[in-house]
Amino acid sequence: xxxxxxxxxxxxxxxxxxxxxxxxxxxxxxxxxxxxxxxxxxxxxxxxxxxxxxxxxxxxxxxxxxxxxxxxxxxxxxxxxxxxxxxxxxxxxxxxxxxxxxxxxxxxxxxxxxxxxxxxxxxxxxxxxxxxxxxxxxxxxxxxxxxxxxxxxxxxxxxxxxxxxxxxxxxxxxxxxxxxxxxxxxxxxxxx
Numbered sequence: 001x002x003x004x005x006x007x008x009x010x011x012x013x014x015x016x017x018x019x020x021x022x023x024x025x026x027x028x029x030x031x032x033x034x035x036x037x038x039x040x041x042x043x044x045x046x047x048x049x050x051x052x053x054x055x056x057x058x059x060x061x062x063x064x065x066x067x068x069x070x071x072x073x074x075x076x077x078x079x080x081x082x083x084x085x086x087x088x089x090x091x092x093x094x095x096x097x098x099x100x101x102x103x104x105x106x107x108x109x110x111x112x113x114x115x116x117x118x119x120x121x122x123x124x125x126x127x128x129x130x131x132x133x134x135x136x137x138x139x140x141x142x143x144x145x146x147x148x149x150x151x152x153x154x155x156x157x158x159x160x161x162x163x164x165x166x167x168x169x170x171x172x173x174x175x176x177x178x179x180x181x182x183x184x185x186x187x188x189x190x191x192x
Contacts, residue, residue, distance in 0.1 A: 003115045010135050011110055017142040018103055021048060022096060024149040028156060034086055037152045044152050045095055046085040047145050052099040053083040058138045059106035062119035063131070067105050069098070074123055110135070 024044055025033050033045040056067035057074070072082040086095055115132040153159050158177060 006132075007110065007115050007135070010139055011107075014135070014139050014142060015103075017139065017146045018051075018099070020146045021051060021142070021149050022099065024153040025092065025096070027159075028153075030092060032156050033092055036085075037155055041085060042148060042152065043085060044149055044156075045092060046083075047149050047152075048099050049086055049090075049095050050083045051142055051145055052095070052102045054141065055099075055106050055138060056102045058121075058134050059109040060102075062121050062129070062134060063109055063113060063117065064119065065105070065109050065112075067102060069101070 025048070028044070034043055036043050053071050056069075056071055059065070060067040073079040086092075110131075113131050115130060115135070117131045118128045119131065119134065121127050121129050121134070150160070158174065
């Protein structure tokens, strides 16, 4: 596979994962996209904000193409986790629209640079890293958080799938999932 084909393939996977994360917000109330669903406060809209922040850094700052809007700082303790949750004065539309602007900015970086172009990742010890490594890292991070979003969304209302259409067309009712959960619980108890 040549470098252009490899870049296109990785980029397509990234695009899919981006959309999968945003789709997890579909049909939920403002409360449900913002409410903390883990001990550490992880929430759906916070994941979107976090991904926007870090994609802007990885496909912006790292390659001397800074995203034109301010970002929470990673190197100032008070700001360090500000990208993981959404304050009441930040709208869902603003967070999602910003993520989409970050996509456009990142896509422009990917179009402009070859996979062997290097950038400096300050938070990796100021390492000089090729775009290929950064793109693979970003894809892994986005996929990881898409998995978090899958579980968070399932916790909120039982919806599963990688996009809004799949979530709606799952075909299994609450009774099916209750029976399945009980079967798994029984197996866990028997093994324990």
